Amino acid sequence: MRRLLSLLGAVLLLASCQAMSSRVGSTPPLEGQPIFLGEKHSLRSAILEEERGFQLYLPPGYAESSERYPVLYLLDGDSHFHHATGVVQFLAGNSHIPPMIVVGVPNTKRTRDLTPPVHGDTVMPGDTSSRSVAQSLPTAGGADRFLRFLEEELAPHIEAHYRTRPYRILVGHSFGGLFAIHALMNRPQSFNAYIAISPSLWWNNGELVAGAVKSLERLPEQERFLYMSMGEEGEEMLKPIQRLAATLEESRPARLVWRYAFLPNDHHASTPHRTLYDGLEAAFEDLRLAQWEARTGELAQVETRYARLSKRLGFELQPPEELINVMGYSLLQRGNAEAALTAFRRNVERHGDSANVHDSLGEALEAAGQWDAALESYRRALALGVRANKVHPAYQQHIERVLGKLAVQTSGDGAP
Numbered sequence: 001m002r003r004l005l006s007l008l009g010a011v012l013l014l015a016s017c018q019a020m021s022s023r024v025g026s027t028p029p030l031e032g033q034p035i036f037l038g039e040k041h042s043l044r045s046a047i048l049e050e051e052r053g054f055q056l057y058l059p060p061g062y063a064e065s066s067e068r069y070p071v072l073y074l075l076d077g078d079s080h081f082h083h084a085t086g087v088v089q090f091l092a093g094n095s096h097i098p099p100m101i102v103v104g105v106p107n108t109k110r111t112r113d114l115t116p117p118v119h120g121d122t123v124m125p126g127d128t129s130s131r132s133v134a135q136s137l138p139t140a141g142g143a144d145r146f147l148r149f150l151e152e153e154l155a156p157h158i159e160a161h162y163r164t165r166p167y168r169i170l171v172g173h174s175f176g177g178l179f180a181i182h183a184l185m186n187r188p189q190s191f192n193a194y195i196a197i198s199p200s201l202w203w204n205n206g207e208l209v210a211g212a213v214k215s216l217e218r219l220p221e222q223e224r225f226l227y228m229s230m231g232e233e234g235e236e237m238l239k240p241i242q243r244l245a246a247t248l249e250e251s252r253p254a255r256l257v258w259r260y261a262f263l264p265n266d267h268h269a270s271t272p273h274r275t276l277y278d279g280l281e282a283a284f285e286d287l288r289l290a291q292w293e294a295r296t297g298e299l300a301q302v303e304t305r306y307a308r309l310s311k312r313l314g315f316e317l318q319p320p321e322e323l324i325n326v327m328g329y330s331l332l333q334r335g336n337a338e339a340a341l342t343a344f345r346r347n348v349e350r351h352g353d354s355a356n357v358h359d360s361l362g363e364a365l366e367a368a369g370q371w372d373a374a375l376e377s378y379r380r381a382l383a384l385g386v387r388a389n390k391v392h393p394a395y396q397q398h399i400e401r402v403l404g405k406l407a408v409q410t411s412g413d414g415a416p
Contacts, residue, residue, distance in 0.1 A: 037085055038102070043157055047149045048113075054154065055104030057085040058162070059092065068315075070100040070167040071158055072280075073150060073191070075114065075176035077104025080272055084171070087277050095291060095320050097284045100169075103158055105150070112139040113146035114175035116182045119204045125236035133203070143182050151190040165315045169283070173197040173272045177228075181208050181244075184226060185215035192314070193225040195279040198233060198271045201240035209244045216253040222314050226258040227279035231266035238262075284309070290319065294327040297336065299343050302327070321351045325360050337368040355384035359395060366402060371409070375402045 038057040045052045055077050059069060074084050081104035092099040107113065118141045121132045133140060155168060170191040172180040177199030184194045185208055201209055208215075230241045245260040259282050263271055281288060286309040290302045302319055310316045328343035344361040351357045362377035378398045385391035 037082060038104070043153065045149050045153055047145055047153060048108075050108060052108070052149070052154070053106050055081045055102075055106065056162075057081070057088070057102035057104075059099035059101065060089070062163075066163070067099070068163040068165045070098060070165045070169060070313075070315075071155070071162075072100050072102045072169040072171060073155070074102060074104045075170070075172040075179060076107060076110070076174075078106035080104070080171075080173065080276075083273050084276055087273065087280065091277065091280055095323055096288045097280050098287070098317060101158070101162060101164065103154070105154070109139060109142075110175065111137050112142040114143060114172070114179040115140040116143045116178070116203060116208075117141040119207060122203065122205050125202055125234065143179050144186075146179070147183050147187060147190060151187065165313075167192045167313055167315060169193040169195065169280075171195040171197070171276060171279075172199075174268065175200055178203055178208075181228075184224065185212065188216075188218060188224055189220050191224075192222065193283050194227070195276060195283075196226065196228045197275040197279075198230055198237065198268050199228065199241065200237070201244060202236050206240045206243065209240050209247065212244055212247050213251045213253070216251075216256060219253065219255045221255065223255050223257060223312055225283050226256060227261070227275070227282055228259070229261045229263055229271055229275040229279070231263045231268060231271045233268045237268070287317075291323060294323055295330065297327055297331045297334070297339055297343075299324070299327065299339070299346065318350055321347055321354055321357060324350075325357070328360060328364060332364055332367055337364060340364045341368060353384065355381040355388065355390065355392075355395070358384065359392075359398065362398060362402075366398075366405075371402050371405055375399065375406070378402060 038055050040053060040055055042051055042053040044050075062069075072084075072088065074080055081102070084104070085102050088097070088100055088102055091097040115137070118132075118134045118137075121134075123131070124133055124136055127136060150170075158164060168191045170180050170183060170193070172178070172195070174197070177196035178201060180194045180196040181199050181201065183190055228241060228245070230238055241260065248256070248258050248260075259279075261275065261278060263274060266274060286305050290305045293301050293305065302323070306317050306319050324343050324347045328340045328347070331337075331340035331343060341361070341364045344357065344364045347354075347357040348361055358377045359381035362374045362381060365371075365374035365377060378395065382391065382395040382399065385395055
């Protein structure tokens with residue numbers, strides 16, 4: 001079906017991608033119908049010797065599809081699950097990131113689980129009592145056991161019960177950000193991407209920062225991604241992350257792509273939402289760039305970018321139906337019917353069960369004067385729409401229009 005033929009710049013292009021997914025088969029909402037953000041589950045941890053709950057978000061359409069998805073593991077899930085799933089759904093809906101599963105990990109004993117073993121006589125920032133961290137936080141230091149729980153129990157449980165890709169993202173804030181850096185430095189194979197938000201890198205007198213170069217020599221062959229942020233949070237928080245960024249800039253560790261963002265308008269409690277959005281977008285930057293390139297109508301260029309990103313991630317990503325449809329209509333509007341047909345046909349190859357791609361191909365065939373082929377595509381769209389109980393009125397209208405053209409053509413040829 002024809003989508004937003006007027007693509008006046010990037011904003012409209014992105015908006016069209018978001019709008020198209022809801023146009024076909026929409027139904028009025030039921031009054032009082034609940035809106036679900038996710039589900040709560042639990043499993044018994046032998047490593048931690050306790051019952052551990054987790055929150056689960058599945059992408060829209062998960063139950064109806066056979067797709068597999070990357071998994072985002074969200075520390076402090078009890079605090080961040082709501083806004084994080086909204087960010088993921090919004091970015092995925094606009095094709096800036098792939099759809100993904102989100103696993104929120106609530107806390108039982110936060111300081112114990114998220115902090116590395118205590119060394120030395122570090123004092124907590126702002127603590128004027130001169131007590132060491134070991135004295136102030138006597139339960140601290142269990143990060144290695146908690147990392148084993150994530151890697152050996154929770155992640156295998158998720159991967160056994162849900163359709164996942166071999167790509168794990170770890171997101172943590174404050175002590176959780178410290179934990180993410182600790183995991184990257186000590187067991188980099190446990191996750192593929194790390195988003196460390198306002199990490200407490202002052203821990204153990206900046207031990208993780210000082211040992212970064214040596215630690216990152218152990219990175220696996222598959223590329224890792226790190227995104228770090230810090231708001232206006234005081235020198236004790238800011239200086240360690242600045243040193244780490246400078247160290248990474250100078251040493252340029254192989255197989256690590258990293259970014260650091262200073263957020264001058266944010267404080268410690270407000271950095272998570274902005275950082276998660278920017279960090280995920282940066283991790284999958286090629287998807288956003290492909291949208292800009294789609295405006296030029298260069299299908300091969302878009303497919304090359306997806307192929308390059310697939311190689312980096314370790315699993316295949318295909319250009320989404322909506323993106324190629326928008327490209328096809330843009331080409332059609334500019335009078336390049338042959339290139340539009342190529343784009344729409346590629347969509348049919350990839351998404352042959354979608355009524356919409358057959359309807360769109362029909363429009364391009366009709367514009368090219370191939371009315372018999374257009375009629376076949378329109379009829380295929382209607383049949384698939386009926387099967388899926390998502391019949392748009394335009395499907396039948398398109399069939400009737402082409403039948404009318406064929407009737408006129410037949411009459412003009414002198415046929416009875």
